[in-house]
Amino acid sequence: MTALLVSVIASATPLLLAALGALLVEKVAVLNLGVEGMMLVGAIAGFAVAHETGNLPLALAAAIGAGMVMALLFAVLTLTLRANQTATGLALTIFGRGFSALVGAGYVGIAAPTLPRIAIPGLSDLPFVGPILFGHDPLVYVALAMVGAVAWFLYRTHAGLILRAIGDQHDAAHVLGYKVIRIRYLTVLFGGAMAGLAGAYMSLSYTPLWTQDMIAGRGWVALALVTFAAWRPFWLMIGAWLFGGIMYLSLYMQALGVPVPTALLSALPYLGTILVLVLISRDRRRIRLHRPAMLGRPFSAGG
Amino acid sequence: MLSLSPRGTASGFWRYAAPVLALALTALTTGALFAAMGRPALLTVTTFLITPLLATGGLEALLVKAAPLVMMGVGLSIAYRANVWNIGAEGQYIFGALAAGGLALALPAAPGWVIVPLLIAAGLVGGAGYALIVAWLRTRFNANEILTSLMLAYVAQYLLVYLVTGPWRDPEGFGFPQTALFSDAAGGPRLIEGSNLHLGLIFAPLIALAAWVMLGRSVLGFQFRVMGQAPRAARFAGFDENRLIWLAMAISGGLAGLAGMFEVTGNQGQLTINLGPGYGFTAIIVGFLGRLHPLGVIPAGLLLALTYLGGDAAQMNLGLSSAITGIFQGILLFCLLGSDVLISHRLQWKRRP
Numbered sequence: 001m002t003a004l005l006v007s008v009i010a011s012a013t014p015l016l017l018a019a020l021g022a023l024l025v026e027k028v029a030v031l032n033l034g035v036e037g038m039m040l041v042g043a044i045a046g047f048a049v050a051h052e053t054g055n056l057p058l059a060l061a062a063a064i065g066a067g068m069v070m071a072l073l074f075a076v077l078t079l080t081l082r083a084n085q086t087a088t089g090l091a092l093t094i095f096g097r098g099f100s101a102l103v104g105a106g107y108v109g110i111a112a113p114t115l116p117r118i119a120i121p122g123l124s125d126l127p128f129v130g131p132i133l134f135g136h137d138p139l140v141y142v143a144l145a146m147v148g149a150v151a152w153f154l155y156r157t158h159a160g161l162i163l164r165a166i167g168d169q170h171d172a173a174h175v176l177g178y179k180v181i182r183i184r185y186l187t188v189l190f191g192g193a194m195a196g197l198a199g200a201y202m203s204l205s206y207t208p209l210w211t212q213d214m215i216a217g218r219g220w221v222a223l224a225l226v227t228f229a230a231w232r233p234f235w236l237m238i239g240a241w242l243f244g245g246i247m248y249l250s251l252y253m254q255a256l257g258v259p260v261p262t263a264l265l266s267a268l269p270y271l272g273t274i275l276v277l278v279l280i281s282r283d284r285r286r287i288r289l290h291r292p293a294m295l296g297r298p299f300s301a302g303g
Numbered sequence: 304m305l306s307l308s309p310r311g312t313a314s315g316f317w318r319y320a321a322p323v324l325a326l327a328l329t330a331l332t333t334g335a336l337f338a339a340m341g342r343p344a345l346l347t348v349t350t351f352l353i354t355p356l357l358a359t360g361g362l363e364a365l366l367v368k369a370a371p372l373v374m375m376g377v378g379l380s381i382a383y384r385a386n387v388w389n390i391g392a393e394g395q396y397i398f399g400a401l402a403a404g405g406l407a408l409a410l411p412a413a414p415g416w417v418i419v420p421l422l423i424a425a426g427l428v429g430g431a432g433y434a435l436i437v438a439w440l441r442t443r444f445n446a447n448e449i450l451t452s453l454m455l456a457y458v459a460q461y462l463l464v465y466l467v468t469g470p471w472r473d474p475e476g477f478g479f480p481q482t483a484l485f486s487d488a489a490g491g492p493r494l495i496e497g498s499n500l501h502l503g504l505i506f507a508p509l510i511a512l513a514a515w516v517m518l519g520r521s522v523l524g525f526q527f528r529v530m531g532q533a534p535r536a537a538r539f540a541g542f543d544e545n546r547l548i549w550l551a552m553a554i555s556g557g558l559a560g561l562a563g564m565f566e567v568t569g570n571q572g573q574l575t576i577n578l579g580p581g582y583g584f585t586a587i588i589v590g591f592l593g594r595l596h597p598l599g600v601i602p603a604g605l606l607l608a609l610t611y612l613g614g615d616a617a618q619m620n621l622g623l624s625s626a627i628t629g630i631f632q633g634i635l636l637f638c639l640l641g642s643d644v645l646i647s648h649r650l651q652w653k654r655r656p
Contacts, residue, residue: 033449073637081307082647083640086388086449087591091636094584098629105624212626217457224450263465270454270461274440277451282444300309 004248009140010206012244014039014198016143018222019229019236020150021194026226027154028187029167029294032074033089035195036219037096042067042199044100044107047210051112059112060139060200067196068189070096075188079181082298097213107210114208115139115201139201144237146194151233163187167292170299180299195219217270224273228280230290239276246272307648317645322592325639326606332634333627342621350620351631355612365608367499367570371396371562371582373507373604376589377514377597378558384518384595385527386534387551391437391452392559393583394459395430399560400567401463402429404574407485408471415488419502422489422568423561430560431553433459438552442545448552456583464576471574482574489568501569503562507604510558514597527551559583580611580628588636607632 018035025032046063050056074092077083115137154160166173166180174180202218203210221243229235250268253260281287330352334344355361375392382389389395402425410418436455440446464480473483494500518524530537530547538544566579589607593599614628 077637077641081641081644083643087587087636088640090390090584090587091633091640094588094629094636095633098626098631098633101626102624102630105626217454220450220453224447224454227447227450261465261469263461263468267458267461270457273454274446274451277446278440278444281446284445287445 004252006136007248007252008241008244009136010244011247012240013140013143014201014206014218015222015225015243016147016237016240017139017198017201018195018219019225019240020143020146020233021191021198022222023226023229023231023233023236024150024154024163025187025191026295027167027231027292028163028184029170029292029297030078030184030188031085031089031296032071032078032092032188032191033086033223034070034074034092034096034219035089035191035222036215036217037093038067038070038192038195039199039202039215039219040096040100040213041070042196043203043214044104044199044210045196046200047112047203048103048107050204051107051110054113056113056115056204059204060197063196063200064193065196067192067194067199069192071188071192071195074192075185078298079184079188082300085296085298093219101212104210104212108212109209112204112208112210115205137205139197139205142197147233147237154233164292167294170294170297174299174301180301184299195222198222221269221273224277227287228276230280230286231292232290242276243269243272306651306653307644308651310647310649314646317642318594321642321645322594322603322639324645325592325635325642328638328642329631329635332638333631336630336634342623347617347621347623351613351617351627352609354616354620355609358616361612363498363500364612365605366504367501368608368611369604370501370503370507371566371579372586372589372607373600374503374510374562374565375555375559375582375586376593376600376604377511378555379586379590380593380595380597380600381514381518381527382551382555383590384531385547385551386531387548387555388449389434389437389452389552389555390449390587391434391454391456391583392555392586393581394452394456395434395556395559396563396566396583397456397459397463397578398433398563399426399430399557400563400574400578401459401466402426402560403564404482404485404567405466405471407489407568408482410489411483411486413486413488415491418486418489419491422491422564426561426564427557428560430563431557433560434552434556435549437556438549441552442548448548463574463578467574467576473573480576484573485568490572491569499570501565503565503569506561506565508601510561511597511601518597523550559586562586585632588632591636592639610635 018039022035042063045066046059049062050059070092074088077088078085117137154164162178163183166178166183170180199215202214207214225236225239228239247269250265254262254265330348334348337347338344379389379392403422406421406425437448437452440451441448467482468480471482473481491502494504518527526542526547530542530544563578567574585607589600589603593603610628610631614625617623617627618625
């Protein structure tokens, strides 16, 4: 039971990190479908730097930086050159896949230092809750702290209010003098940083190895989670745990030798994503209520 | 400084010049990337884009790779024109291949004139049927088709792995994850005796022509275009939005299934866990590069087919990873999307005020 919950929290963490970034980006009404690509590039950047230098903070910084460079590419195309956001996000994923495979070709099957688990003195020794809550690596705590931070930022700060205003009515925000494009740039970069970090969690903690395409659709699941959570950070956390649970379940049943073929069990998380999307999306009113009104629409000051 | 100012009307010139500019920019960017990696830039780019065409059998290989890309690119162009974002063509491709492959395995003794039409139908139905799940989820439950179609692509891949390593595995295949070989009849006639050129090479351009006529000259095509460009106008005009979504998904899925069917029966001759190098995703680039125009998809499909051959050539001649195909494709799409700004905007040199 303890091991189960620990694993669920671990498999939820990359989803949560990437989805928090995507949530903020969608709140400012930009739809970046390139999360998968940014995670892949973050994963290989973090892994490569960790392997070459052995310096984990530097590796995390590299992953964040790599995610941000990818996000910048997206921002220049969609915000400055007003390219179609859907197509550009797909391009980001296709490019990230190829780029990470090329860079990663030399890193397949070798080891890198992994993120240490931090035991919090006293708390980690508590029976039952100790190992579940207090025996993880730092990124797990970062992810949880970011849930609170993003929620606080969005709903309790002036900057968060501006961000939501731009997402719901960019023309009005522009008239009020807010720099729509600049704020969107910054938010997209934040999304890239979070996706890069999520990728690094995959390659430095979750499965501490580099394999091609190792993100395996988690970037897309993260995007689905944002819809599932109806753009609310705390629901995102619940959703990530739910999905962590489904992913763990599919691995656990394979290990138990349940008489269902491995390949079919592996498809479970993807079917789960569809099921959850269906359950959430059927309530059109609820989606319309929470969805940033300008989502995916380009803005230009000239009208 | 350089600045962008909106044009009054879209530039017809740049609509077709942008892909050419994008290709030039891509060659420059990848050249610079190789130079940064310490490779001879010019040699790498020419090895990538020109060497494959000069090799013996190069043209044949190019056409065989272009056929599925063109078929899928046409289908996706129609769907995207209608603002239906089917990005799971890879899954529909696998399903078409599974339907056709299963049938070919079940009827090993059927003569060609029986089995080939059956396989074509199976490919279409398999791909369209799988795509209609997405249409149903979208119209009945309002579920975003981008995410559901992509998730179903992963599911299809796992189903393929299950079938090929489980119930459909060739008992005499020494445990390899592959089915038995299909009969010669199932492969269909060759366009040139002894070559790899299968029937799909005739179908691909014909499908593009038919789609061009459908989009430009039929009521259905008109409805697709209106729904894509002015969804509110489509609603006021009384177009049945759900019906159009179902049709767009069925057409794009059916053509993806057909591509998968021709690939496995006409080219590979059996099912394995790897049915192709990700044609379903590359077809998205083909669609955009072809300006979402069925005829534009043909040169775009040929170019993207070349990037696969170029990746192989770079691997063999220069020892580079064939992953550069993906990089080239990604950069090409970036450059294209960036160049497209010139359709609606003018680049001007303005003095700072």
